[in-house]
Amino acid sequence: MIAGVSTCVALALVVVLVPLAPGWDAVRASFFDGEVFVRVFPDLLRAFTLDVAIFAWSVPMIFALGLAIALARGNTNPALFPLRIFGAVYVDLFRGIPVVLLVYLVGFGIPGLGLPRPWNSPYIWGTVALVLTYSAYVAEVLRSGIESIHASQRNAAICLGLSERDTMRYVILPQAIRRVVPANMNMLVALQKDVALLSFIGPVEILRQAGIFKSLLANFTPYVAAAVIFLCITVPATRYADYLMNRDRDARS
Amino acid sequence: MPDPRLSLRGVTKSFGDVQVLRGIDMDIAPGEMVCLIGASGSGKSTLLRCMNGLEPVDDGAVRLDDVDIAEPGFDLGPIRRRIGIVFQSFNLFPHMTAYDNVALAPRRVLGEDARERIEALFARFGLADHMRKYPDQLSGGQQQRVAVIRALAMRPQTMLLDEITSALDPELVGEVLDVLRRLRDDGMTMVLATHEMAFAREVADRVVFMDQGVVAEEGVPERIFSAPERERTRRFLASVLR
Numbered sequence: 146m147i148a149g150v151s152t153c154v155a156l157a158l159v160v161v162l163v164p165l166a167p168g169w170d171a172v173r174a175s176f177f178d179g180e181v182f183v184r185v186f187p188d189l190l191r192a193f194t195l196d197v198a199i200f201a202w203s204v205p206m207i208f209a210l211g212l213a214i215a216l217a218r219g220n221t222n223p224a225l226f227p228l229r230i231f232g233a234v235y236v237d238l239f240r241g242i243p244v245v246l247l248v249y250l251v252g253f254g255i256p257g258l259g260l261p262r263p264w265n266s267p268y269i270w271g272t273v274a275l276v277l278t279y280s281a282y283v284a285e286v287l288r289s290g291i292e293s294i295h296a297s298q299r300n301a302a303i304c305l306g307l308s309e310r311d312t313m314r315y316v317i318l319p320q321a322i323r324r325v326v327p328a329n330m331n332m333l334v335a336l337q338k339d340v341a342l343l344s345f346i347g348p349v350e351i352l353r354q355a356g357i358f359k360s361l362l363a364n365f366t367p368y369v370a371a372a373v374i375f376l377c378i379t380v381p382a383t384r385y386a387d388y389l390m391n392r393d394r395d396a397r398s
Numbered sequence: 399m400p401d402p403r404l405s406l407r408g409v410t411k412s413f414g415d416v417q418v419l420r421g422i423d424m425d426i427a428p429g430e431m432v433c434l435i436g437a438s439g440s441g442k443s444t445l446l447r448c449m450n451g452l453e454p455v456d457d458g459a460v461r462l463d464d465v466d467i468a469e470p471g472f473d474l475g476p477i478r479r480r481i482g483i484v485f486q487s488f489n490l491f492p493h494m495t496a497y498d499n500v501a502l503a504p505r506r507v508l509g510e511d512a513r514e515r516i517e518a519l520f521a522r523f524g525l526a527d528h529m530r531k532y533p534d535q536l537s538g539g540q541q542q543r544v545a546v547i548r549a550l551a552m553r554p555q556t557m558l559l560d561e562i563t564s565a566l567d568p569e570l571v572g573e574v575l576d577v578l579r580r581l582r583d584d585g586m587t588m589v590l591a592t593h594e595m596a597f598a599r600e601v602a603d604r605v606v607f608m609d610q611g612v613v614a615e616e617g618v619p620e621r622i623f624s625a626p627e628r629e630r631t632r633r634f635l636a637s638v639l640r
Contacts, residue, residue, distance in 0.1 A: 307506055
Protein backbone atom coordinates (compact mmCIF):
# COMPACT_ATOMS: atom_id res chain seq x y z
CA MET A 146 0.00 0.00 0.00
CA ILE A 147 2.66 2.49 1.11
CA ALA A 148 4.92 1.14 -1.61
CA GLY A 149 2.15 1.71 -4.19
CA VAL A 150 1.52 5.30 -3.16
CA SER A 151 5.17 6.26 -3.03
CA THR A 152 5.76 4.68 -6.44
CA CYS A 153 2.89 6.70 -7.93
CA VAL A 154 4.21 9.92 -6.38
CA ALA A 155 7.70 9.30 -7.74
CA LEU A 156 6.31 8.52 -11.18
CA ALA A 157 4.12 11.64 -11.17
CA LEU A 158 7.11 13.80 -10.24
CA VAL A 159 9.09 12.43 -13.18
CA VAL A 160 6.21 12.94 -15.58
CA VAL A 161 5.59 16.49 -14.35
CA LEU A 162 9.13 17.68 -13.76
CA VAL A 163 11.11 16.28 -16.71
CA PRO A 164 9.06 18.16 -19.37
CA LEU A 165 9.79 21.37 -17.43
CA ALA A 166 13.48 21.07 -18.31
CA PRO A 167 14.47 23.71 -20.89
CA GLY A 168 15.65 21.20 -23.50
CA TRP A 169 12.73 18.79 -23.22
CA ASP A 170 11.03 19.67 -26.50
CA ALA A 171 14.23 19.15 -28.45
CA VAL A 172 14.98 15.89 -26.67
CA ARG A 173 11.48 14.59 -27.22
CA ALA A 174 11.63 15.40 -30.90
CA SER A 175 14.98 13.69 -31.46
CA PHE A 176 14.67 10.67 -29.10
CA PHE A 177 10.97 9.89 -28.83
CA ASP A 178 9.60 10.47 -32.31
CA GLY A 179 6.72 8.03 -32.66
CA GLU A 180 6.71 8.06 -36.45
CA VAL A 181 10.41 7.28 -36.66
CA PHE A 182 9.98 4.54 -34.07
CA VAL A 183 7.30 2.78 -36.08
CA ARG A 184 9.24 3.17 -39.31
CA VAL A 185 12.57 1.73 -38.09
CA PHE A 186 11.26 -0.92 -35.71
CA PRO A 187 10.78 -3.79 -38.23
CA ASP A 188 14.24 -3.27 -39.76
CA LEU A 189 15.85 -3.14 -36.33
CA LEU A 190 14.08 -6.32 -35.36
CA ARG A 191 15.44 -7.95 -38.52
CA ALA A 192 18.95 -6.71 -37.68
CA PHE A 193 18.51 -8.07 -34.15
CA THR A 194 18.19 -11.60 -35.52
CA LEU A 195 21.88 -11.28 -36.41
CA ASP A 196 22.65 -10.52 -32.74
CA VAL A 197 20.66 -13.59 -31.76
CA ALA A 198 22.52 -15.71 -34.32
CA ILE A 199 25.95 -14.55 -33.11
CA PHE A 200 24.79 -15.18 -29.55
CA ALA A 201 23.52 -18.64 -30.45
CA TRP A 202 26.70 -19.88 -32.09
CA SER A 203 28.92 -18.30 -29.44
CA VAL A 204 27.24 -19.98 -26.47
CA PRO A 205 28.22 -23.62 -27.16
CA MET A 206 31.82 -22.56 -27.84
CA ILE A 207 31.92 -20.47 -24.68
CA PHE A 208 30.72 -23.33 -22.50
CA ALA A 209 32.94 -25.95 -24.15
CA LEU A 210 36.03 -23.76 -23.80
CA GLY A 211 35.02 -22.54 -20.34
CA LEU A 212 34.66 -26.13 -19.14
CA ALA A 213 38.03 -27.09 -20.63
CA ILE A 214 39.74 -24.15 -18.91
CA ALA A 215 38.00 -24.88 -15.59
CA LEU A 216 39.16 -28.51 -15.73
CA ALA A 217 42.68 -27.44 -16.73
CA ARG A 218 42.84 -25.09 -13.75
CA GLY A 219 41.38 -27.62 -11.34
CA ASN A 220 43.57 -30.61 -12.18
CA THR A 221 45.89 -31.75 -9.40
CA ASN A 222 48.15 -34.02 -11.44
CA PRO A 223 51.74 -32.73 -11.05
CA ALA A 224 52.57 -33.80 -14.61
CA LEU A 225 49.82 -31.51 -15.90
CA PHE A 226 50.98 -28.48 -13.94
CA PRO A 227 51.67 -26.49 -17.15
CA LEU A 228 47.99 -26.86 -18.06
CA ARG A 229 47.10 -25.40 -14.69
CA ILE A 230 49.34 -22.40 -15.29
CA PHE A 231 47.88 -21.97 -18.76
CA GLY A 232 44.36 -21.95 -17.33
CA ALA A 233 45.27 -19.35 -14.72
CA VAL A 234 46.97 -17.08 -17.25
CA TYR A 235 44.08 -17.45 -19.69
CA VAL A 236 41.53 -16.43 -17.09
CA ASP A 237 43.59 -13.50 -15.81
CA LEU A 238 44.26 -12.25 -19.31
CA PHE A 239 40.82 -12.40 -20.84
CA ARG A 240 38.92 -11.35 -17.75
CA GLY A 241 41.27 -8.42 -17.39
CA ILE A 242 40.78 -6.87 -20.85
CA PRO A 243 37.58 -4.88 -21.52
CA VAL A 244 35.42 -6.74 -24.04
CA VAL A 245 35.28 -3.80 -26.42
CA LEU A 246 39.07 -3.59 -26.49
CA LEU A 247 39.38 -7.27 -27.26
CA VAL A 248 36.78 -6.90 -30.01
CA TYR A 249 38.94 -4.17 -31.58
CA LEU A 250 42.25 -5.99 -31.11
CA VAL A 251 41.07 -9.36 -32.42
CA GLY A 252 38.50 -8.02 -34.87
CA PHE A 253 40.86 -5.60 -36.63
CA GLY A 254 44.22 -7.10 -35.72
CA ILE A 255 43.87 -10.65 -36.97
CA PRO A 256 42.21 -9.90 -40.34
CA GLY A 257 44.99 -7.31 -40.67
CA LEU A 258 47.42 -10.19 -41.09
CA GLY A 259 46.13 -10.36 -44.67
CA LEU A 260 44.14 -13.56 -44.29
CA PRO A 261 42.26 -14.68 -47.43
CA ARG A 262 38.48 -14.76 -47.50
CA PRO A 263 36.52 -16.01 -45.67
CA TRP A 264 39.10 -16.02 -42.89
CA ASN A 265 39.14 -12.24 -42.64
CA SER A 266 35.45 -12.09 -41.74
CA PRO A 267 34.59 -9.83 -38.80
CA TYR A 268 31.91 -12.36 -37.88
CA ILE A 269 34.58 -14.97 -37.18
CA TRP A 270 36.97 -12.73 -35.26
CA GLY A 271 34.26 -10.83 -33.44
CA THR A 272 32.88 -14.14 -32.27
CA VAL A 273 36.37 -15.23 -31.25
CA ALA A 274 36.74 -12.10 -29.12
CA LEU A 275 33.43 -12.77 -27.35
CA VAL A 276 34.28 -16.45 -26.85
CA LEU A 277 37.69 -15.61 -25.37
CA THR A 278 36.26 -13.16 -22.85
CA TYR A 279 33.17 -15.06 -21.85
CA SER A 280 34.83 -18.47 -21.65
CA ALA A 281 37.21 -16.96 -19.08
CA TYR A 282 34.26 -15.85 -16.96
CA VAL A 283 32.38 -19.12 -17.41
CA ALA A 284 35.54 -21.05 -16.48
CA GLU A 285 35.69 -19.23 -13.16
CA VAL A 286 32.00 -19.79 -12.49
CA LEU A 287 32.35 -23.50 -13.24
CA ARG A 288 35.50 -23.78 -11.15
CA SER A 289 33.73 -22.23 -8.16
CA GLY A 290 30.93 -24.75 -8.70
CA ILE A 291 33.36 -27.67 -8.81
CA GLU A 292 35.09 -26.48 -5.66
CA SER A 293 31.76 -26.09 -3.87
CA ILE A 294 31.13 -29.85 -4.08
CA HIS A 295 32.21 -31.36 -0.77
CA ALA A 296 35.30 -33.57 -0.76
CA SER A 297 33.24 -36.40 0.74
CA GLN A 298 31.51 -36.82 -2.62
CA ARG A 299 34.83 -37.37 -4.34
CA ASN A 300 35.99 -39.72 -1.58
CA ALA A 301 32.84 -41.80 -1.89
CA ALA A 302 33.34 -42.13 -5.65
CA ILE A 303 37.05 -42.93 -5.43
CA CYS A 304 36.42 -45.54 -2.74
CA LEU A 305 33.97 -47.31 -5.06
CA GLY A 306 36.88 -47.72 -7.47
CA LEU A 307 35.81 -45.02 -9.94
CA SER A 308 38.66 -43.36 -11.84
CA GLU A 309 39.39 -39.64 -11.35
CA ARG A 310 37.89 -39.04 -14.77
CA ASP A 311 34.65 -40.90 -14.08
CA THR A 312 34.42 -39.24 -10.68
CA MET A 313 34.56 -35.82 -12.32
CA ARG A 314 32.21 -36.77 -15.13
CA TYR A 315 29.49 -38.65 -13.26
CA VAL A 316 29.68 -37.34 -9.70
CA ILE A 317 31.26 -33.88 -9.45
CA LEU A 318 30.39 -32.08 -12.70
CA PRO A 319 26.65 -32.85 -12.81
CA GLN A 320 26.27 -31.38 -9.32
CA ALA A 321 28.60 -28.46 -9.96
CA ILE A 322 26.95 -27.43 -13.23
CA ARG A 323 23.50 -27.53 -11.66
CA ARG A 324 24.69 -25.35 -8.82
CA VAL A 325 26.00 -22.58 -11.10
CA VAL A 326 23.09 -22.42 -13.56
CA PRO A 327 21.84 -19.09 -12.12
CA ALA A 328 25.30 -17.49 -12.31
CA ASN A 329 25.67 -18.66 -15.90
CA MET A 330 22.24 -17.28 -16.77
CA ASN A 331 23.46 -13.84 -15.72
CA MET A 332 26.51 -14.42 -17.90
CA LEU A 333 24.26 -15.11 -20.89
CA VAL A 334 22.28 -11.90 -20.31
CA ALA A 335 25.53 -9.92 -20.33
CA LEU A 336 26.70 -11.73 -23.47
CA GLN A 337 23.48 -10.94 -25.32
CA LYS A 338 24.13 -7.24 -24.74
CA ASP A 339 27.83 -7.43 -25.56
CA VAL A 340 27.11 -8.95 -28.97
CA ALA A 341 26.24 -5.37 -29.95
CA LEU A 342 29.93 -4.48 -29.54
CA LEU A 343 30.61 -6.29 -32.81
CA SER A 344 28.97 -3.32 -34.53
CA PHE A 345 32.32 -1.54 -34.09
CA ILE A 346 34.10 -3.93 -36.45
CA GLY A 347 31.52 -4.26 -39.21
CA PRO A 348 28.55 -6.61 -38.91
CA VAL A 349 25.31 -4.73 -39.47
CA GLU A 350 23.56 -5.92 -36.35
CA ILE A 351 21.01 -3.93 -34.44
CA LEU A 352 23.27 -1.24 -32.97
CA ARG A 353 24.91 -0.49 -36.31
CA GLN A 354 21.55 -0.59 -38.08
CA ALA A 355 20.25 1.93 -35.55
CA GLY A 356 23.30 4.10 -36.23
CA ILE A 357 22.57 4.00 -39.96
CA PHE A 358 18.97 5.08 -39.37
CA LYS A 359 20.17 7.81 -37.02
CA SER A 360 22.36 9.32 -39.76
CA LEU A 361 19.69 8.80 -42.41
CA LEU A 362 16.83 10.37 -40.43
CA ALA A 363 18.89 12.79 -38.31
CA ASN A 364 17.06 11.40 -35.30
CA PHE A 365 18.12 9.39 -32.22
CA THR A 366 14.84 7.48 -31.84
CA PRO A 367 16.30 4.34 -33.52
CA TYR A 368 18.66 3.98 -30.53
CA VAL A 369 15.69 4.08 -28.18
CA ALA A 370 13.93 1.49 -30.30
CA ALA A 371 17.03 -0.73 -30.18
CA ALA A 372 17.14 -0.36 -26.39
CA VAL A 373 13.49 -1.44 -26.19
CA ILE A 374 14.24 -4.55 -28.24
CA PHE A 375 17.16 -5.46 -25.96
CA LEU A 376 15.01 -4.98 -22.88
CA CYS A 377 12.36 -7.32 -24.26
CA ILE A 378 14.97 -10.08 -24.17
CA THR A 379 17.13 -9.19 -21.19
CA VAL A 380 14.45 -8.31 -18.63
CA PRO A 381 12.65 -11.67 -18.78
CA ALA A 382 16.01 -13.47 -18.88
CA THR A 383 17.27 -11.58 -15.81
CA ARG A 384 14.05 -12.26 -13.94
CA TYR A 385 14.33 -15.94 -14.81
CA ALA A 386 17.91 -16.00 -13.50
CA ASP A 387 16.77 -14.32 -10.27
CA TYR A 388 14.00 -16.87 -9.95
CA LEU A 389 16.47 -19.74 -10.37
CA MET A 390 18.83 -18.17 -7.86
CA ASN A 391 16.08 -17.71 -5.25
CA ARG A 392 14.79 -21.22 -5.76
CA ASP A 393 18.32 -22.51 -5.30
CA ARG A 394 18.76 -20.52 -2.10
CA ASP A 395 15.40 -21.67 -0.69
CA ALA A 396 16.22 -25.27 -1.49
CA ARG A 397 19.45 -25.08 0.45
CA SER A 398 18.15 -23.27 3.52
CA MET B 399 44.70 -67.80 13.14
CA PRO B 400 44.52 -68.34 9.36
CA ASP B 401 46.39 -65.94 7.08
CA PRO B 402 44.97 -62.51 7.83
CA ARG B 403 42.87 -60.76 5.23
CA LEU B 404 44.21 -57.42 6.38
CA SER B 405 47.40 -56.89 8.30
CA LEU B 406 48.77 -53.60 9.64
CA ARG B 407 52.28 -53.15 10.96
CA GLY B 408 53.63 -50.00 12.59
CA VAL B 409 51.15 -47.70 10.86
CA THR B 410 51.62 -44.02 11.68
CA LYS B 411 49.76 -40.99 10.39
CA SER B 412 49.96 -37.29 11.20
CA PHE B 413 47.89 -34.33 10.14
CA GLY B 414 50.21 -31.37 10.45
CA ASP B 415 51.67 -31.48 13.95
CA VAL B 416 49.03 -33.85 15.28
CA GLN B 417 50.01 -37.49 15.27
CA VAL B 418 46.73 -39.33 14.90
CA LEU B 419 48.04 -42.89 14.57
CA ARG B 420 51.13 -43.76 16.57
CA GLY B 421 52.16 -47.23 15.48
CA ILE B 422 49.22 -49.55 14.87
CA ASP B 423 49.67 -53.32 14.56
CA MET B 424 46.54 -55.26 13.73
CA ASP B 425 45.51 -58.48 11.97
CA ILE B 426 42.02 -59.12 10.68
CA ALA B 427 41.11 -62.67 9.71
CA PRO B 428 38.78 -63.51 6.82
CA GLY B 429 35.19 -63.47 8.05
CA GLU B 430 36.09 -61.70 11.26
CA MET B 431 34.05 -58.81 12.60
CA VAL B 432 36.18 -56.31 14.49
CA CYS B 433 34.72 -53.35 16.34
CA LEU B 434 36.90 -50.32 16.97
CA ILE B 435 35.80 -48.36 20.02
CA GLY B 436 37.28 -45.31 21.64
CA ALA B 437 36.66 -41.63 22.19
CA SER B 438 36.26 -39.19 19.29
CA GLY B 439 39.73 -38.28 18.06
CA SER B 440 41.26 -41.57 19.15
CA GLY B 441 42.09 -42.39 15.52
CA LYS B 442 39.35 -44.92 14.64
CA SER B 443 38.20 -43.16 11.46
CA THR B 444 41.71 -42.38 10.30
CA LEU B 445 42.68 -46.01 10.80
CA LEU B 446 39.77 -47.15 8.61
CA ARG B 447 40.73 -44.62 5.94
CA CYS B 448 44.29 -45.92 5.95
CA MET B 449 43.03 -49.48 5.48
CA ASN B 450 41.73 -48.74 1.98
CA GLY B 451 44.34 -46.16 1.03
CA LEU B 452 41.97 -43.18 1.19
CA GLU B 453 44.53 -41.63 3.53
CA PRO B 454 48.14 -42.42 2.66
CA VAL B 455 50.04 -43.65 5.72
CA ASP B 456 53.21 -41.85 6.82
CA ASP B 457 54.99 -45.04 7.77
CA GLY B 458 54.31 -48.73 8.19
CA ALA B 459 52.68 -51.44 6.11
CA VAL B 460 49.06 -52.15 5.21
CA ARG B 461 48.89 -55.63 3.70
CA LEU B 462 45.77 -56.84 1.97
CA ASP B 463 46.03 -60.58 1.26
CA ASP B 464 49.78 -60.19 1.75
CA VAL B 465 50.23 -57.31 -0.72
CA ASP B 466 51.45 -54.04 0.79
CA ILE B 467 49.03 -51.40 -0.49
CA ALA B 468 50.77 -48.62 1.45
CA GLU B 469 53.79 -48.67 -0.89
CA PRO B 470 54.10 -45.28 -2.57
CA GLY B 471 52.76 -45.35 -6.11
CA PHE B 472 50.72 -48.53 -5.58
CA ASP B 473 47.68 -48.60 -7.89
CA LEU B 474 44.80 -48.50 -5.43
CA GLY B 475 42.04 -48.77 -8.03
CA PRO B 476 41.75 -52.58 -8.03
CA ILE B 477 42.15 -52.66 -4.23
CA ARG B 478 39.21 -50.38 -3.66
CA ARG B 479 36.91 -52.80 -5.45
CA ARG B 480 37.81 -55.42 -2.86
CA ILE B 481 37.30 -53.14 0.15
CA GLY B 482 33.96 -51.42 0.55
CA ILE B 483 33.66 -48.41 2.82
CA VAL B 484 30.58 -46.74 4.26
CA PHE B 485 30.75 -43.32 5.88
CA GLN B 486 29.00 -41.68 8.79
CA SER B 487 27.39 -39.06 6.54
CA PHE B 488 26.20 -41.59 3.86
CA ASN B 489 27.77 -39.57 1.01
CA LEU B 490 25.19 -40.72 -1.50
CA PHE B 491 25.27 -38.85 -4.80
CA PRO B 492 22.31 -36.46 -4.44
CA HIS B 493 21.69 -36.04 -8.18
CA MET B 494 21.12 -39.76 -8.78
CA THR B 495 18.34 -42.11 -7.75
CA ALA B 496 19.12 -44.76 -5.15
CA TYR B 497 19.38 -47.32 -7.94
CA ASP B 498 21.78 -45.19 -10.01
CA ASN B 499 23.92 -44.55 -6.93
CA VAL B 500 24.39 -48.28 -6.66
CA ALA B 501 24.66 -49.06 -10.38
CA LEU B 502 27.27 -46.43 -11.31
CA ALA B 503 30.41 -48.20 -10.07
CA PRO B 504 29.53 -51.71 -11.31
CA ARG B 505 28.78 -50.22 -14.73
CA ARG B 506 31.86 -47.99 -15.02
CA VAL B 507 34.42 -50.06 -13.11
CA LEU B 508 33.34 -53.66 -13.70
CA GLY B 509 31.68 -52.96 -17.06
CA GLU B 510 28.67 -54.85 -15.85
CA ASP B 511 24.96 -54.08 -15.99
CA ALA B 512 24.28 -55.71 -12.65
CA ARG B 513 20.55 -54.97 -12.64
CA GLU B 514 19.33 -58.28 -11.26
CA ARG B 515 22.01 -58.43 -8.60
CA ILE B 516 21.33 -54.84 -7.55
CA GLU B 517 17.56 -55.31 -7.45
CA ALA B 518 18.10 -58.39 -5.30
CA LEU B 519 20.24 -56.35 -2.89
CA PHE B 520 17.56 -53.66 -2.61
CA ALA B 521 14.94 -56.34 -1.97
CA ARG B 522 17.08 -58.11 0.57
CA PHE B 523 17.53 -54.97 2.65
CA GLY B 524 13.89 -53.93 2.45
CA LEU B 525 14.30 -51.09 -0.05
CA ALA B 526 12.73 -52.58 -3.18
CA ASP B 527 10.10 -49.81 -3.22
CA HIS B 528 12.67 -47.03 -2.91
CA MET B 529 15.07 -47.75 -5.80
CA ARG B 530 13.74 -44.91 -7.96
CA LYS B 531 13.78 -42.30 -5.21
CA TYR B 532 16.42 -39.65 -4.75
CA PRO B 533 18.48 -39.57 -1.54
CA ASP B 534 16.67 -36.52 -0.16
CA GLN B 535 13.37 -38.44 -0.43
CA LEU B 536 14.70 -41.17 1.88
CA SER B 537 15.08 -41.26 5.66
CA GLY B 538 18.57 -41.31 7.15
CA GLY B 539 18.31 -45.01 7.89
CA GLN B 540 17.21 -45.74 4.32
CA GLN B 541 20.01 -43.61 2.90
CA GLN B 542 22.58 -45.43 4.97
CA ARG B 543 21.23 -48.79 3.83
CA VAL B 544 21.52 -47.60 0.23
CA ALA B 545 25.13 -46.63 0.96
CA VAL B 546 25.79 -50.16 2.27
CA ILE B 547 24.14 -51.66 -0.84
CA ARG B 548 26.27 -49.36 -3.01
CA ALA B 549 29.42 -50.73 -1.41
CA LEU B 550 28.17 -54.33 -1.60
CA ALA B 551 27.37 -54.05 -5.30
CA MET B 552 31.11 -54.06 -6.00
CA ARG B 553 31.29 -57.50 -4.34
CA PRO B 554 33.91 -56.51 -1.76
CA GLN B 555 35.63 -59.11 0.40
CA THR B 556 35.99 -56.65 3.25
CA MET B 557 33.76 -53.85 4.50
CA LEU B 558 34.95 -50.84 6.47
CA LEU B 559 32.17 -49.06 8.33
CA ASP B 560 32.93 -45.66 9.81
CA GLU B 561 30.46 -44.83 12.57
CA ILE B 562 27.65 -45.49 10.15
CA THR B 563 24.89 -45.03 12.74
CA SER B 564 26.26 -41.90 14.42
CA ALA B 565 24.38 -39.45 12.20
CA LEU B 566 21.04 -41.25 12.56
CA ASP B 567 18.07 -40.52 14.78
CA PRO B 568 17.94 -43.16 17.55
CA GLU B 569 14.86 -44.88 16.14
CA LEU B 570 16.62 -45.44 12.80
CA VAL B 571 19.78 -47.04 14.20
CA GLY B 572 18.22 -50.49 14.55
CA GLU B 573 17.44 -50.99 10.86
CA VAL B 574 21.06 -50.24 9.90
CA LEU B 575 22.48 -52.52 12.60
CA ASP B 576 20.20 -55.28 11.30
CA VAL B 577 21.91 -54.98 7.94
CA LEU B 578 25.28 -55.52 9.62
CA ARG B 579 24.01 -58.59 11.46
CA ARG B 580 23.00 -60.13 8.15
CA LEU B 581 26.36 -59.33 6.57
CA ARG B 582 28.06 -60.96 9.52
CA ASP B 583 25.93 -64.08 9.01
CA ASP B 584 27.10 -64.06 5.38
CA GLY B 585 30.67 -64.27 6.63
CA MET B 586 31.69 -60.80 5.45
CA THR B 587 34.96 -59.51 6.88
CA MET B 588 34.11 -56.26 8.64
CA VAL B 589 35.90 -53.55 10.54
CA LEU B 590 33.50 -51.22 12.25
CA ALA B 591 34.20 -48.01 14.12
CA THR B 592 31.27 -47.54 16.43
CA HIS B 593 29.83 -45.94 19.53
CA GLU B 594 27.12 -48.62 19.79
CA MET B 595 28.61 -50.55 22.68
CA ALA B 596 25.70 -52.95 23.12
CA PHE B 597 25.88 -53.84 19.44
CA ALA B 598 29.66 -54.32 19.57
CA ARG B 599 29.26 -56.60 22.53
CA GLU B 600 26.56 -58.61 20.76
CA VAL B 601 28.11 -59.17 17.35
CA ALA B 602 31.86 -58.51 17.40
CA ASP B 603 34.37 -61.33 17.26
CA ARG B 604 36.89 -58.93 18.70
CA VAL B 605 36.79 -55.45 20.20
CA VAL B 606 39.70 -53.07 19.82
CA PHE B 607 39.87 -50.12 22.17
CA MET B 608 41.83 -47.24 20.70
CA ASP B 609 43.18 -44.37 22.73
CA GLN B 610 45.34 -41.48 21.49
CA GLY B 611 46.39 -43.21 18.31
CA VAL B 612 47.38 -46.58 19.71
CA VAL B 613 45.59 -49.87 20.36
CA ALA B 614 45.21 -49.65 24.12
CA GLU B 615 43.52 -52.99 24.62
CA GLU B 616 41.85 -55.68 22.54
CA GLY B 617 40.10 -58.97 23.04
CA VAL B 618 36.79 -60.79 22.82
CA PRO B 619 33.89 -58.46 23.69
CA GLU B 620 32.97 -60.37 26.83
CA ARG B 621 36.39 -59.75 28.36
CA ILE B 622 36.77 -56.13 27.20
CA PHE B 623 33.36 -55.13 28.48
CA SER B 624 33.24 -57.12 31.73
CA ALA B 625 36.87 -57.30 32.76
CA PRO B 626 38.99 -54.65 31.05
CA GLU B 627 42.61 -54.87 32.14
CA ARG B 628 43.75 -51.32 31.50
CA GLU B 629 42.74 -48.34 33.57
CA ARG B 630 42.00 -46.15 30.53
CA THR B 631 39.72 -48.81 29.02
CA ARG B 632 37.81 -48.90 32.29
CA ARG B 633 37.54 -45.14 32.35
CA PHE B 634 36.29 -44.96 28.74
CA LEU B 635 33.72 -47.70 29.26
CA ALA B 636 32.53 -46.10 32.46
CA SER B 637 31.98 -42.82 30.61
CA VAL B 638 30.00 -44.35 27.70
CA LEU B 639 28.07 -47.05 29.58
CA ARG B 640 26.83 -44.77 32.34
